[in-house]
Amino acid sequence: MEKLELYDIDLKNFKETSKVYTYNVGSEFFEMIEAPGIQNGNLEVQVSVRKGIGYFTLDFQIEGEVECICDRCLEKLDIEVDTYDTIKVKLGVEFDESNEEMLIIPEYEGIVNVAWYIYEFAYLSLPYRKVHNEGECNEEMLESLSHVLTTDSRNVEDVDFDETVGQQSEEQVETDPRWDALKKILNNN
Secondary structure, three states: OHHHHHHEEEOOOOOOOEEEEEEEEOHHHHHHHOOOOOOEEEEEEEEEEEEOOOOEEEEEEEEEEEEEEOOOOOOEEEEEEEEEEEEEEEEEOOOEOOOOOOEEEEOOOOEEEOHHHHHHHHHHOOOOOOOOOOOOOOHHHHHHHHHHHOOOOOOOOOOOEOOOOOOEOOOOOOOOHHHHHHHHHHHHO
């Protein structure tokens, strides 16, 4: 993974009070990261490093577009990314990322690799549900999924529920005996 070394920032030998690192992140980057959430992309990343008293502040400005998979039709989907995130890094005895406020890296190394943070911040900026706009999904795939996901109305038994309690009415509906056996197990616990 020597190409990921391009994303190393040497904090141990950091002489300036602040410095900006610029990265153009493309398909090669996402291949190296090997994470499933983003397939491809074209991002402009600026990492501003500021030296404070006892720690460093790394501000990430990420803009561009990434390629994901649509949750509805499983086709490629391009999503705009525009995010600003910050992490604080401190030099310490050993690596520790358990504190959400501060990342600690070994002082003898003094190097923080920002590649994973770039990916993570870009991914976290994506919407929870990644879908095409209405009418843009692959119709063939939606048609295939509709056959699998819907049930045949002839197989669904109508059950009359009492709306106030949410229980079945006195008129019981005959069910599959296998479900009855499972209900007994649940009722015994």
